Amino acid sequence: MAVLLRRATAADIAPLNALINDSVRQLAVGYYTPAQIESAMQHMFGVDSQLVTDGTYFLIEVDGTLAACGGWSGRQTLFGGDQHKASESAATPAQHHHGHHHHGGTDAPVDPATVPARIRAFFVHPHFARRGLARQLYEHCAAEARAAGFLALELMGTLPGVPLYRTLGFETVEAVPVLLPDGVVVPCERMRRALD
Numbered sequence: 001m002a003v004l005l006r007r008a009t010a011a012d013i014a015p016l017n018a019l020i021n022d023s024v025r026q027l028a029v030g031y032y033t034p035a036q037i038e039s040a041m042q043h044m045f046g047v048d049s050q051l052v053t054d055g056t057y058f059l060i061e062v063d064g065t066l067a068a069c070g071g072w073s074g075r076q077t078l079f080g081g082d083q084h085k086a087s088e089s090a091a092t093p094a095q096h097h098h099g100h101h102h103h104g105g106t107d108a109p110v111d112p113a114t115v116p117a118r119i120r121a122f123f124v125h126p127h128f129a130r131r132g133l134a135r136q137l138y139e140h141c142a143a144e145a146r147a148a149g150f151l152a153l154e155l156m157g158t159l160p161g162v163p164l165y166r167t168l169g170f171e172t173v174e175a176v177p178v179l180l181p182d183g184v185v186v187p188c189e190r191m192r193r194a195l196d
Helices: 010-027 034-043 049-054 082-090 133-147 162-167
Strands: 003-007 057-062 065-073 117-124 152-158 171-179 185-194
Touching: 003 133, 010 034, 010 049, 010 065, 010 117, 034 082, 034 185, 049 057, 049 065, 057 133, 065 133, 117 133, 152 162, 152 171, 162 185
Parallel strands: 117 152
Antiparallel strands: 003 057, 057 065, 065 117, 152 185, 171 185
16 A cells, blocks of 8 residues: 655645545534534634645545645644635624634734644545554654744534544643524634644
């Protein structure tokens, strides 16, 4: 089995969004209702192209097939694809959700000494689940964040992802009911761990 981890490019965004669709539709069953899954697919899950531009979003191909993706960021945004960031930027400040501070749609860098790096948008295709691919991506991202001077990592975990993140050493900081533009609430957990 040839496993290749590489940096995602703009040409990968459409195939990655297709992988994310397949992943969420199958792996989120039993954690979220069909209505929550559909709303999250539309408003929340997806590639944040800023990470692709920054060169901090990665994918794994197994024998040439796109199998998993994930990244990290030293910017404010904690979670959400392009469509989520667009709706957040359009919201009035009173509607801003936890951890989002968009100023004119820009996603400002954070101070590595005081703010955790973000672990972002980890998804594994159902055919390739449970093979350690997410861990491989995580180790790569954690090493890069550590090299960039970050002392801790934070993420917004969806319920299907929480068990994985726990095995990677993350602890839940708080339960966060994420309110999407259509009024659907998707329960998530904000998690963090130190970079040792």
